[in-house]
Amino acid sequence: MSDKLLTELFLNEEAEVIAITGGRMVRTRLRSLGIIEGQKIRKISKVGLGGPVIVLINRAQLAIGFGMARRVVVRTK
């Protein structure tokens, strides 16, 4: 078990969201797309050089900008 940022997750690694750091705006935007504490998440792709991270949650693909993905803390098994 280890905690890391969503950006640090390996490709195809599965994790659980444990915290979202950041203001109300960021939290609300992430929450509205289903990224909340306790949610299982899998990183399926990323664009290099600080590009977006692509995750799979509840069978939906989401693209999250790098800066925002850094605000998502996840825990791997």
Place this chain on the structure above:
Amino acid sequence: MSKEKISSETTSGRTSHIKSDILLVGHPNVGKSVLFSRITGIHTIASNYPGTTIGYTAGQIRFGKQYYDVVDAPGTYSLEPIDEAARITVDLIDEAVRIINVVDATHLERHLPMTIELLAQDKPIVIALNMSDEARHKGIEIDVKKLSQRLGVSVVPTVARTGVGIKDLIQKVFSLEIREPKIEKNETTHPGHHPHIPHHNKSQTAKNHEHLSEKDIWTKVGNIVEEAQTLHHHHHTFGERLEDLSVHPVFGGLTALVVLALSFSFIRTIGEFLISGEIGIFGQSWIKLPFGIEPLFNVAWKPLMMKLSTLLGPGNFLHSLLIGTLVEGRIDFMQSFGLLTSGLFIPLGAVLPYIFSFYLVLSLLEDTGYLPRLAVFMDNIMHKIGLHGYAIIPTLLGLGCNVPGIIATRILETRRQRFITATLISISVPCAALQAMIIGLVGSRGAWPVALIYGILFISWIIIGIILRFTTRGFKPELLIEIPPYRMPSFQALFSKLWMRIYGFLKEALPIVIAAIFVVDILYHLNLFKYVASFTAPVVTRLWGLPEDTIVPLLVGILRKDVAVGMFAPLALTTKQLITGSVILTMFFPCIATFVIMFRELKLKDGLKAIGIMLFSVLIIGTAVNFLLPG
């Protein structure tokens, strides 16, 4: 028949209170617009990416003997007013009699939280469980009865694309019990927070969501989904494999390049084929069919016009107005510039084929769902100019026509992003009509001058963007989008959308083209251009290296840029002058329609700023091209 009206008051932050008998509410990209078209019979632009409906659309439905107002709200992920779409939706809900909550059957767990927020609004609601066919294909089985029971409202499975379930939905909506408007209304609270009004439905589960916390809502949704949804194993489909490929760290980027390259070649090939009946690559034709708008004009229209020409007698005013000037004793549709010659040929012969091919390809990209994926791979580049990947969508729309492109900047979160995107579109994104004329005229000098024009415009776009990034202030949000699954476009919907856009071009552009040519002919006749030419000459001739005659087309560019490029034709310009001229014409003053929209969207202060930036850019870049380009 009902009339379509689209809100123009959405950027100001205040929605005029629009009452509706039926309001469609739901997340972005769940098919609200398609459902709206099904219910009202009004054709709307629907695509497979979040944010297609900007502002809202209103229409009517006839039920029994009465007409009812139907409003399609912009897609929003929550009723918390953090963005424009949510604020508008909250206002619309306040004024709505009944609500249809459109929910994506394939992602119940993400859509139900807002449903629960909606249920707390004390409005009669029916839920449309849309894309129920897609859910079935993906092995998602939903127990509609149970879902309806748990939520305490009717749930109707629908497939808006094909019309399945729409009748049932309408029946259910009209059988909702409408209560008298509530007497008690707390002025200070938000419409989302009326805690003490019991829900219209007697069900146990539908009550008292008001005091539920964020976490409670998600737990509750989790429970409902667990009860009402069963997931069956299903094999990876071909579409899903493509989905994986197009977001792959390596192949995704390659896919983006291939898609863009293919799109541009398709647009050109189809456009040229429609014009001339030829299929081939720049200059080389592989196949030539007895087909095309140009041959049609030459065979069917030219002889008639020649007869009219002899009848009128060259040299008189009516002749120069209707037929224009003869080139070596003959009519040249690109150069004569009469109302009945170039006035018809430029919009119908040279531009329309490209409008068709551009929007055909764009609609395919929109409806399959590729655009959000492109946005992901453009994110890095767009960050360099102070934007994020999603700004590529308005920019691509701007390549068709700057007007819808600038309107579409509303899908971006902040005023700063909208300002940068709209300013860049108006300065360095040529519309399809302009591109068609540039390809037609400059392309005759070879492929490289055309490529050079695109290259210069692209570099200007980046440079001006970088400057704007560092000179404008404001919050810079990050990209956050849902990537929709690939969908097979419905060809009926695709062609209906294509037709709306082509009809839009014919209706908006044709009269202005004719008017522009009319004005040019009158001004030439009265010899008024000489006056303007004399005081703008220093810039045009010395800095830009263009002959004085080009001042006229540059001015006409304010009316229509395609007509303006056409006016370069008889001027015997060198290839270098054609390149400089085309770049300047693209950047210099937006056409009148774009101008109006820019001020509407950006408001006076930012609009003036954008115009200032544009004048400065065209002066610098025009001069740079002139002095740096050899020959």
